[in-house]
Amino acid sequence: MEIALYHPEHGYYESNRAAVGQRGDFYTSVSVGELFGQLLAFQFAGWLDELGTRNAERGTADAPLQIVEAGAHDGQLAEDILLWLRKRRPDLLERVEYWLLDPSPRRQEWQRERLSIFAPRVKWFANWGEVQQAGGVTGVIFANELLDALPVHRLAWSGAEQRWFEWGVRTIGERFMWTRLPELHANVAVLAQPSAALGGLDESLRESSWVSLAPVLPDGFILERMPFAEFWWSIAAQSLRHGKLMTFDYGHTSGDAINPSKPHGTLRAYRDHQLVDDILAVPGTQDITAHVNFAAVTHAGARAGLATVELTEQSRFLTRIAQRTMQQPAGFGEWPRERVRQFQTLTHPDHLGRSFSALVQERC
Ligand SMILES: C[S@@+](CC[C@H](N)C(=O)[O-])C[C@H]1O[C@@H](n2cnc3c(N)ncnc32)[C@H](O)[C@@H]1O
Secondary structure (H helix, E strand, C coil): CHHHHHCCCCCHHHHCCCCECCCCCECCHHHHCCHHHHHHHHHHHHHHHHHHHHHHHCCCCCCCEEEEEECCCCCHHHHHHHHHHHHHCHHHHCCEEEEEECCCHHHHHHHHHHCHHHHHHEEEECCHHHHHHCCCEEEEEEEECCHHHCCCEEEEEECCCCEEEEEEEEEECCEEEEEECCCCCHHHHHHHCCCHHHHCCCHHHHCCHHHHHHHHCCCCCEEEECHHHHHHHHHHHHHEEEEEEEEEEEEECCCCCCCCCCCCCCCEEEECCEEECCCCCCCCCCEEECCEEHHHHHHHHHHCCCEEEEEEEHHHHHHHHHHHHHHCHHHHCCCCHHHHHHHHHHHCCCCCCCCEEEEEEEEC
16 A cells, blocks of 8 residues: 555655546545635634743743645645635734644645745745754644545454454466455554454543453454554654644544445445445556544544544534634635635535544644
8 A cells, every 4th residue: 555655656646646626536625616614724723822821921922823735736725725824814824833843745746836836934844853953843733634645454353263363465477466464563453463353452432331342353354454554643743843733634433434235344445436346457557545543543642642622524624614714704704605615515414524533643
């Protein structure tokens, strides 16, 4: 998954600038239009104002504030947020730096092109080490649909052996095939311990009532584990000095990662807005993604000292912001028909409303 998506030359996200949106392979909230970014900008401005007040109480009123976006792809969301801040909160934009975190020089280049008019306020970082060297973050760190695009381990339950094994990928001639690995990768090897399915699972799953079902799971039951996403989130949390860490994504929100009635896992591929049958068919030309395990991600943040503000449906999160904008029309602007249309697409259960969740954690 890592090579298929991120190989410097052939990786899907390296070679597909237009991956997201109508001309691409899948929609995100960003491709619906500028409203998503405008609502986020309004919310972030509120959080940054609160932080500014708290900084003043701490005697650090002039301390710089940051908005950090990870996984910005072509920079569209950053542009929507920055344009709104410039128009509606120029006072705040004067005090805020927009940091983009992206390991890929090519994607950074796409983002630089798009955001050139904001040049002095925007900075790029390749990894969390660089962010920490710059002093960490006081402000807001966020990502939209990043965690679901990080590589996963694909485990399967062997009913006969009463243990988990791992599916890997090998080549046969010109084709890629699933193959049973002789050993579990160290990242997930804890699952193989003799206490069978129960003892080795991480805290989030152990707490789940589904775990007691593990020994009676159907043979071949698939469970993805995402140590990269959990690791990513915990480093993000460690890099946050004060403020909020948040993500929008789709995934399991309540210990439902092990559900015997859904035995095939969530790993899937998209091309031209269609689900692709064979995930391995044409790597580099299709998106590959899996559900985020929000319980595990939330634990990773908590272990790094963050408090959980909320884990809620994206539609609810956005609706609350929209309600507040209507109480302050001078601050946000009117709601013409086009804005209403975008809002409906973002929140309606038949569009993006049902499937996405928002997780917010904080360090005061
Ligand atoms: C599904 S796209 C989402 C794009 C955009 N956020 C949106 O909502 O339209 C995920 C993006 O995250 C980028 N990405 C992958 N790994 C990353 C990492 N470790 N740090 C930052 N960005 C990463 C991918 O290359 C891709 O551009």
